[in-house]
């Protein structure tokens with residue numbers, strides 16, 4: 001009350017002295033504008049742009065710390081343009097121009113970012129405990145992913161979820177237990193292609209197959225690929241919308257003063273999506289509760305059976321289940337589409353894969369999952385596609401520095417976002433001979449050599465990430481992709497469609513997929 005009276009006095013006095021004359025107000029505004037401009041320029045005129053300049057001016061840097069090289073971008077917004085379409089291309093070009101391939105700094109509005117296009121530095125970042133967190137993203141939080149593995153802060157809750165998923169969903173025994181389902185799905189896919197002698201676009205079918213596969217592993221629900229089903233359609237729409245929301249660069253994440261306005265309507269769209277996801281997944285959980293008789297058939301049963309400190313609230317269970325469906329669906333379908341595209345584009349590689357299939361499997365029976373380890377050339381071709389077309393070229397979800405640290409000799413403050421440009425590393429002539437050529441043979445181990453692993457130990461190609469937050473679904477993902485591709489190539493010869501060739505242009509959302517969906521013709525091989 002006292003403050004109000006004091007304030008009134010100040011205003012009364014100021015207006016008596018004509019402090020609020022139009023002229024004075026105009027001058028004050030000019031001075032404030034000039035001061036803000038000067039501060040914005042001061043922040044901006046720093047390697048890496050405004051977010052780095054602001055940090056330097058506010059907090060200073062340890063004595064002797066060199067600034068990380070990088071583009072300044074524009075005042076206030078920094079290098080938001082780098083994250084516009086095909087961010088992996090733009091970031092690689094910028095790192096090249098700034099001679100900062102090992103480590104480059106840039107600003108996304110007020111967010112400090114570092115990015116590397118070098119495998120040694122990538123290893124330093126991804127394998128460090130300091131970068132075991134994920135940066136805050138409004139859409140991820142609103143879509144509940146902070147209660148699931150992907151965006152949960154590094155700590156006990158995240159570790160518990162990873163342990164549960166590793167034990168009950170991603171362990172070799174569990175992957176083996178779902179083999180029959182993948183066989184059924186492969187068979188349904190083959191029948192659908194068989195009954196089609198015209199050109200066809202494969203994406204829709206691959207995404208439905210992949211969704212059915214995840215719905216079986218996670219919810220225990222079985223659906224037939226060629227008969228439309230409302231549940232599948234509804235979930236497909238929810239996943240598509242979630243993918244779009246998470247894959248969109250949200251300006252409010254980086255310019256907090258924009259947040260109240262929600263200019264891209266991301267918050268609005270999230271609030272309309274979340275109740276639908278809640279309703280869909282809650283219904284499945286309730287059905288499982290009713291049907292339970294102590295046994296565990298699927299991942300929902302596993303979560304319901306948890307006791308003690310591992311027991312999850314319903315809201316957390318929904319988040320975890322939704323994430324598994326969400327993450328496991330598109331990544332797999334996107335990768336299969338790239339593989340088929342490369343097979344159509346390189347008939348010589350395709351026939352070598354098919355020769356190998358004929359030798360290992362023969363034409364008298366269908367491929368079994370146990371055949372896949374013997375299909376060395378096919379596995380090499382899958383790796384070569386992962387090299388040229390990693391579904392997450394920037395490893396999908398960035399990392400966040402929990403504390404101050406040093407990377408490649410540079411000081412990196414806590415709160416900095418770190419990215420790895422896996423796409424650029426995997427196409428760098430320093431690490432790969434003829435990097436733009438499609439040569440699966442490069443992954444065939446010679447006698448006495450150890451096979452190249454793409455699972456995160458060698459950062460020249462780590463499409464599933466590496467370190468504590470590496471993809472937990474990598475074995476399930478690779479098993480599914482390799483088996484489905486083996487089945488499709490065993491059954492059919494894949495040819496370009498008459499009217500369109502294969503266009504390898506990319507579009508980057510949450511995953512990087514073909515900008516123009518693949519259209520093909522198939523010719524049965526096993527009559």
Ligand code: HEM
Pocket residue numbers: 126149150151162323324325327328329331332335391392395396397398463464465466467468469470471472473474476477478481
């Ligand atoms: C071809 C298939 C896949 C690719 C290329 C892929 C790629 C990735 C990448 C690059 C990351 C980030 C890793 C990092 O930060 O180091 C990731 C994280 C993750 N992936 Fe995958 N993934 C695939 C399949 C799957 C599947 C099938 C599932 C589950 C069903 C899954 C679940 C997850 C989860 C939960 C995370 C977050 C991990 C964490 O933050 O601790 N992924 N994935």
